[in-house]
Amino acid sequence: MAGLHKSEFANPVINWIDTRLPIFTMMQKEYGVFPTPKNFNYLWNFGALAMVILMIMIATGIFLAMNYQPNTDLAFNSVQHIMRDVNFGWLIRYAHQNGASMFFIVTYIHIFRGLYYGSYKTPRELLWMLGVVILILMMATAFMGYVLPWGQMSYWGATVITNLFSAFPVVGPKIVTLLWGGFSVDQPTLNRFFALHYLLPFVLVGVIFLHVAALHITGSNNPLGIDVKSPQDTLPFHPYYTVKDSVGICAFMAFFACFIFFFPNLLGDPNNFIPANPLSTPADIVPEWYFLPYYAILRSVPNKLLGVCMMFGSLIVLFVLPWLDTSPVRSARFRPIYKMLIWVWVAAFVVLGICGAHKPEGIWVILSRIATLYYFAHFLVVLPILGKLERPLPLPESISQPVLGRRSGGGPLPGAAPAKPMEKA
Amino acid sequence: MRPMRSLLASAFAAALSFSAPVMAAEEPAMPNVGWKFEKLFGTYDLASAQRGFQIYSNVCANCHSMSLLHYRDLEGIGLDAGQIKAITAGVTVPQGTDDQGAPKEGPATPANTFKSPFANDKAARSANNGALPPDLSLIVNAREGGPNYIYGIITGFAEAPSTFKMQDGMYYNKMYPGHQIAMPQPLQDGTVEYADGTGTSLDQEARDVVTFLSWASNPEMVERKQMGVRIVLFFIFMTGITYAVKRRLWSDVH
Numbered sequence: 001m002a003g004l005h006k007s008e009f010a011n012p013v014i015n016w017i018d019t020r021l022p023i024f025t026m027m028q029k030e031y032g033v034f035p036t037p038k039n040f041n042y043l044w045n046f047g048a049l050a051m052v053i054l055m056i057m058i059a060t061g062i063f064l065a066m067n068y069q070p071n072t073d074l075a076f077n078s079v080q081h082i083m084r085d086v087n088f089g090w091l092i093r094y095a096h097q098n099g100a101s102m103f104f105i106v107t108y109i110h111i112f113r114g115l116y117y118g119s120y121k122t123p124r125e126l127l128w129m130l131g132v133v134i135l136i137l138m139m140a141t142a143f144m145g146y147v148l149p150w151g152q153m154s155y156w157g158a159t160v161i162t163n164l165f166s167a168f169p170v171v172g173p174k175i176v177t178l179l180w181g182g183f184s185v186d187q188p189t190l191n192r193f194f195a196l197h198y199l200l201p202f203v204l205v206g207v208i209f210l211h212v213a214a215l216h217i218t219g220s221n222n223p224l225g226i227d228v229k230s231p232q233d234t235l236p237f238h239p240y241y242t243v244k245d246s247v248g249i250c251a252f253m254a255f256f257a258c259f260i261f262f263f264p265n266l267l268g269d270p271n272n273f274i275p276a277n278p279l280s281t282p283a284d285i286v287p288e289w290y291f292l293p294y295y296a297i298l299r300s301v302p303n304k305l306l307g308v309c310m311m312f313g314s315l316i317v318l319f320v321l322p323w324l325d326t327s328p329v330r331s332a333r334f335r336p337i338y339k340m341l342i343w344v345w346v347a348a349f350v351v352l353g354i355c356g357a358h359k360p361e362g363i364w365v366i367l368s369r370i371a372t373l374y375y376f377a378h379f380l381v382v383l384p385i386l387g388k389l390e391r392p393l394p395l396p397e398s399i400s401q402p403v404l405g406r407r408s409g410g411g412p413l414p415g416a417a418p419a420k421p422m423e424k425a
Numbered sequence: 426m427r428p429m430r431s432l433l434a435s436a437f438a439a440a441l442s443f444s445a446p447v448m449a450a451e452e453p454a455m456p457n458v459g460w461k462f463e464k465l466f467g468t469y470d471l472a473s474a475q476r477g478f479q480i481y482s483n484v485c486a487n488c489h490s491m492s493l494l495h496y497r498d499l500e501g502i503g504l505d506a507g508q509i510k511a512i513t514a515g516v517t518v519p520q521g522t523d524d525q526g527a528p529k530e531g532p533a534t535p536a537n538t539f540k541s542p543f544a545n546d547k548a549a550r551s552a553n554n555g556a557l558p559p560d561l562s563l564i565v566n567a568r569e570g571g572p573n574y575i576y577g578i579i580t581g582f583a584e585a586p587s588t589f590k591m592q593d594g595m596y597y598n599k600m601y602p603g604h605q606i607a608m609p610q611p612l613q614d615g616t617v618e619y620a621d622g623t624g625t626s627l628d629q630e631a632r633d634v635v636t637f638l639s640w641a642s643n644p645e646m647v648e649r650k651q652m653g654v655r656i657v658l659f660f661i662f663m664t665g666i667t668y669a670v671k672r673r674l675w676s677d678v679h
């Protein structure tokens with residue numbers, strides 16, 4: 001017989017379980033003593049925050065589903081029934097509705113962190129790509145969730161977005177019919193969107209598990225973007241980062257609670273308080289704020305097929321980012337030009353978001369075209385070339401060295417090797 | 426919530442003011458009534474909401490349904506069980522079938538939803554020149570500008586300018602997009618008589634009915650804000666505590 005696991009836990013019950021199924025040893029290894037770079041800043045909170053929101057979304061979602069009716073005649077009123085008659089239904093529903101926005105705020109910041117500190121570079125390419133899968137799954141989940149309350153924006157948003165697929169030659173119309181389950185957004189659409197909206201979050205849980213598993217193989221990146229060289233560079237995850245993450249979680253919950261309790265409809269659209277009506281199109285069909293940048297990319301191109309391809313392309317390009325960025329230096333701290341251009345890219349993304357909220361006329365078309373151009377050029381042209389041209393600043397010897405250096409009044413410690421520029425790969 | 430939204434909107438507009446001339450054309454100014462319930466910790470003026478309910482029942486209910494509200498919900502604007510019983514006693518609603526299987530009617534109970542003026546949308550349209558009076562249960566949330574917009578509609582009726590071409594059966598309204606609305610002016614000075622002696626200027630009537638409609642759209646608001654204060658303070662406090670713990674824990678990390 002293969003040897004049983006030798007558990008080191010003193011508690012006899014835990015020891016008994018752990019001997020047969022070493023989950024406690026695993027938790028201890030992955031979240032207890034897990035060596036973590038000691039120089040994280042608060043941007044490293046956002047992964048944990050996303051995890052917290054995912055759990056909140058699943059918990060509130062299950063309670064919503066207990067009272068929700070996926071039927072075109074009943075859906076709108078069943079959501080209002082939750083708001084008005086179910087005990088604390090308004091709290092559950094507002095938490096779920098605003099939670100979706102929080103999820104995107106947190107995830108976008110999390111992604112920015114990865115871009116700024118070069119966390120997508122080797123050896124973390126697969127980790128990054130799993131992250132992009134998570135983003136796409138989140139979008140699909142949120143899109144289908146928004147259809148469920150069956151308001152005017154639910155209905156017309158679903159109609160506009162599903163119709164996009166019809167742009168693809170040959171298979172396009174077939175895909176649309178498949179999505180609809182018929183010839184327009186109707187009862188079958190609502191039913192399948194509800195089923196998928198319930199399913200996808202659990203698929204997300206699976207992909208997030210892989211994302212974290214990959215992270216625990218490569219170890220975390222850090223603000224300096226250099227590898228961990230010695231145990232001196234790290235701290236055990238617990239208690240150092242469990243406590244630091246707790247600070248972030250509490251602050252985030254305060255922020256989240258302001259939305260739920262004081263501005264629950266700030267991020268929503270008044271049109272979604274009107275029941276879906278296939279006979280009356282709202283003056284403006286706008287998606288939720290977190291889709292606006294992609295919506296602007298779509299509408300910046302006069303050709304529908306090209307627009308759709310660009311919209312999906314704006315996400316697909318993230319998959320190959322690890323190979324587009326040719327610089328071996330990870331952190332923007334040591335890349336003077338990249339450090340500026342990443343903000344230009346962020347500005348382009350924000351401008352796209354603003355453009356997406358306006359009718360594509362006049363100045364908004366021009367702005368969205370310029371921003372779209374930079375969005376893609378940044379990845380496809382700038383990063384490949386920049387890696388060859390840019391002269392990175394000298395990299396520190398190790399993570400502990402600059403920290404020690406700063407504490408003792410600046411300058412390298414006597415005895416520490418002087419910083420030397422990293423050789424180009 | 427809405428002040429915040431318009432604040433954000435105007436911030437964007439200011440930042441991008443070069444595009445302003447394109448947008449500004451023809452937008453009627455949104456009135457700013459300064460509702461107490463729109464303030465961060467503001468609550469509903471219950472006396473006003475009760476007067477607003479009176480206006481709704483006497484005037485608006487002739488055309489508009491409020492099908493998401495139950496009579497029992499009126500406890501939320503401070504009516505007691507006896508007052509609610511008195512209201513429902515005067516309302517006749519269908520009550521299933523009698524022993525012979527014939528449809529039966531009877532007085533409403535507090536558990537009934539507000540009775541709709543028309544049997545269905547078609548009946549409502551045919552009585553209103555083809556226009557459908559929208560259900561008012563969520564009307565304040567369902568319009569950009571919220572209570573200020575609804576107030577603007579109620580007080581926005583006027584003589585059409587001589588150059589303006591009106592269609593038959595339509596009424597001129599300064600607030601309504603396109604300025605032609607199918608609703609005849611519902612309220613004027615002195616349309617109702619208040620038992621509590623409050624003046625019945627159009628402004629007062631409009632404030633009261635909008636207060637009632639705002640409550641109807643967000644009946645949980647007061648409870649929500651009260652809970653919110655405690656929860657936000659709790660998390661701010663916890664942020665402080667955990668931050669202090671974190672500082673101590675990390676003090677020996679170099």
Ligand code: HEM
Pocket residue numbers: 054057058059060061062063064065068079093096097100103138141142143145146147148149197198201202204
């Ligand atoms: C990744 C996690 C999730 C995201 C991003 C998400 C997003 C959303 C969004 C944006 C809405 C529309 C809210 C509104 O405007 O009313 C929604 C509604 C809904 N979601 Fe989710 N959701 C998630 C997880 C879940 C789960 C796990 C369930 C069920 C177990 C669920 C059940 C529902 C139900 C029943 C509704 C309709 C009620 C309503 O509209 O408030 N959700 N979701």
